[in-house]
Amino acid sequence: MATPVIMPKFGMAQEEGTVIRWLKQEGDRVEKGDVLLEVMTDKVDMEVEAQASGILQGIRVGPGETVPVTTVLAYILEPGEALPQDAAPTQAESQAEPQAAAATEATEVSAVKASPVARRMAAEQGIDLARLTGSGPGGRVTKEDVLAAVQAAQASPPPGRVRATPAARRLAREAGISLDGIPGSGPRGRIQAADVERRLAAQVPAPAPAQEPVPGPVGATTALPDQAAPLTGMRRTIARRLTQSWQTIPHVTFTASVDMRQAEALRQRLAPDVEAAGGRFTPTVLLALAVARLLPRHPRLNAWLQPQGDELLLTQHSRVNLGVAVALDEGLIVPVIHGAEELGLAALARRIGDLSQRARSGDLQPQEVMDGTFTISNLGMFPVDHFTALINPPQVAILAVGRAQMQPVWDGEGFQPAPVLRLTLSADHRAVDGAVAAAFLADLKAALEDPARLLL
């Protein structure tokens, strides 16, 4: 029985996925559990495993293509089994199709058994004999089978009549594209507006003449100089989220300068111990530790603000799910350290190191980027003095960390050279007032300038 390979739905909010590459090829023998392909969801790359053993056939979604979740990508067939007839059924539908299982004949078109009159009629009517199930002796396709197929074809919409919603038609019309070939995610394959949007988003400009040498480093964006290309995958998700953040959240920012002399001294003193425990004591780890320890005292900032009907719902979290932004070539990803307030220094360092590495290799699990309650974005490794970050909704705050610069610091008697860091807290002003933000920044500054306070 044909087993469909579908675009899996990995997370609640996930609507689509993009095929990165197929690890098995058309016609390959696969075993249940083999990794068939890699796909990219909103933010995470995932592997899709074979659900059955058999031959991989009918790959219909290639690398770079984005399709709705549950879209059939290919089939795993038993030896000798024919591909199911329907173009793009959902998993549930395909299992309900009896003819998919009934087609047991060998599938080479020339090998189809058919009576001469059936063959002639099929040719006249443009019916593919290979798609018919023969009712004659030995499965031979008869005249009646062809007539039935002709009637069935007449009952279904004529070719060229694409099932699509008015909204989908409008979008296609406005974009000047055809609906033909767009996979429909609606009932019985109806093309929805979102399907057209996906097609538009996935549309790359027509490929350049084959094998034309491309100057410079090879990469997804540099390969197409001066050409506009729609954002895809992660970049598109980022664009949507940031627009939502910028348009709906009244941001207010607060900046504080921190004398990092003691913090740096502490970091350097404990770095070997942390390394011995399997982690790296980076400035980010220190900042994360301080923030994770302090946030439970500032629950107003460790919170979500979500619309619910006409209301805005504020949820203050007792646990700190700390997001730490990691820069990638394609954008930014924020792995989340769940329950960060309970982790010791070494454990926190290990966890941040592990998540950052897997973020860069695309090996994060969906739950590892979900449910953050507060985010740190550190650009201290770059020559950025300070910056403001956009809040990642439904969170209400994000801490932007610039680089430490040597500056004279007044110690009551004279100016001392000290590495000074500038922290900028962006807060959702609907949920957070200035005093709340200031109190947090004051605590954070005090803790970093005198790390012993973290023991309090």
Add this chain to the structure above:
Amino acid sequence: MDDQTEKTSSPEQAQAPPSDEFAGLSPDSLREALRRMLLIRAFEETAEQLYFQGLIHGTMHLSIGQEGSAVGSIWALRPEDYILSTHRGHGHSIAKGAKPSLMMAEFLAKETGYCRGRGGSMHIADVETGNLGANGIVGGGIPLAAGVGVSIQMQKLDRVVMVFFGDGAANEGAFHESLNLASIWDLPVVYLCENNQYAMSMSVRRSMNIEDISQRACAYGIPGVSVDGNDFLAVYRAAKEAVDRARRGEGPTLIEAKTYRWKGHSRSDKQRYRTKEEVQEWQARDPIRRLAERMMAQGWLDEAAFQALQADVDREIQEAVRFAQESPEPDPATILEGVYA
């Protein structure tokens, strides 16, 4: 014509009554009543001719032969009193003071007509003369009359409402509801049933088992009276008493005026339900001729004066036709006007 209508449409202001035979009406008032009856007949005869010429579409219901009940009853009203009329209502409108020119314009579906060409023959209304409209539904005005009565009563107006209907409408349920309500609330309503013997083709003999429709008044505890509807003065006397009673706040009266329509029900009527002899018999009791002859006997009118009245009326109707024909059609851009206020 306007001036004539205005100055004589209030018979109560006419000269002192010379004798009881004429119910206290002056010669001038009687002459105007006679003229009004002639005007109704001329109007309807002309309208019928225009219809035959294809100048009027739809249908119309002629009251030729019933002028006595129309003018006789309305002669008991004041200008500010209300009437509600029927599908056979041209006579009521003219009796109450409507201008034949504006009526004719309505017949010809012109913008200048009483209903701006939207209503036609069956819906002539002239709110300014208290005419709240003819009605295409048999008995349709009877419930409305109760409402107008409530309105007069609550606003403490010194007015009455007279509602016309036919023998057919007296068999509608709404007739019962309205008379009952007007009775219990003492509403100032005069129910004037013009029994012209036929509800389309259904004769009174076949549709009810009573001699006089006015007998039904006793069921509601109100006065009921039947009169010769072709006798202008008999109708006037009964109406006057009912109007006075209503005006005094003593409640409604049911009057039956027995009369006859000379023409068919509408333009398509083959009149299989009655005989030529019967029609001729009633035509011999022409209400116009009868009033004219009584006035002549009294010396208040001679044949020459009668002919002069007739000529005057014909001239007015011809003028009305000219006005109507020269009037503009409604502007299609205004088609929805009047649906909602």
Add this chain to the structure above:
Amino acid sequence: MSRELTYAQAIREAIALAMERDERVFLFGEDVGIYGGAFGVTDGLLDRFGPERVRDTPISEAVLAGVATGAAMTGMRPILEIQFMDFITLSMEQLVLQAAKLRFMLGGKVNIPFVLRTPAGAGTGAAAQHSESLENWFVHVPGIKVVMPSTPADAKGLLLGAIEDPNPVIFVEHKLLYRTKGPVPEGYTPIPLSQTEVKREGGDLTVVATSLMVARALEAAETLAQEGIQLEVVDPRTLKPLDEQPIIDSVKKTGRVLIVHEACKTGGYGGELAAIIAGSEAFDYLDAPIRRLAGLDMPVPYNRELERRMVPQVEDIVDAARKLVREGI
């Protein structure tokens, strides 16, 4: 300033305010005086305004509609209560052939400003002849306006608006709403007719509902919000003449629409709404079929469970809405 009133109290307050303010306004109908109305809506008004302005009537629905029309066309502003909407069948000639048409037939020379209040709807176990929802009959009659308030505040404001309106207005109240409470502004606060209101905003699905179904749609919206489905609930309030644009705008925003009314589906108001939406600029934004949820095509049954099933319930709206949003069907 506002305080909590029931729907019935809000209506009574509107009647009293209008009668205090305008001598032409009077109330009449079967059992509206001593009895206080079959549902108690007019309780106390007889004592306050006397028997001339609060009139008990015989059981004569035909002439009552005629009284409303005749009095309105000669300077009064009547409020008629027809005890159950079912009984309006007995008034039909006067409403449809007289009240609705007289103004037009007479070339616009008269106004007919009356309000006919009447309770409609199933849910009281009153069976087939006391539970009808006949609003769409009147929607089909030009010259008449049709109003269906869904909240106490709307009941008061729209009734004052209806009394001010110079046309015959059929004001359809719902028996199951009479005891519902809500904030109602104090004082004389009319709401003009023909103003559609968005009762709740949401981005996933437009639910256009009338009368009791508005309350049920709002309840369904609460349930679905917890699943992440945001309903936008739109209440036409005045069915005729309809303020179409807010409905069209909402459908353009959400791309999906579910229409909910209690009256039988076939020939119901939902068909008209569906046609308006499909024929409007919102067509090009539809991403799912226009769906209707309405009363079954049957007389209202007596048995409690059968009666419940005949009329859309909250769970029916939840199911239909979820299906439209999740599955596009």
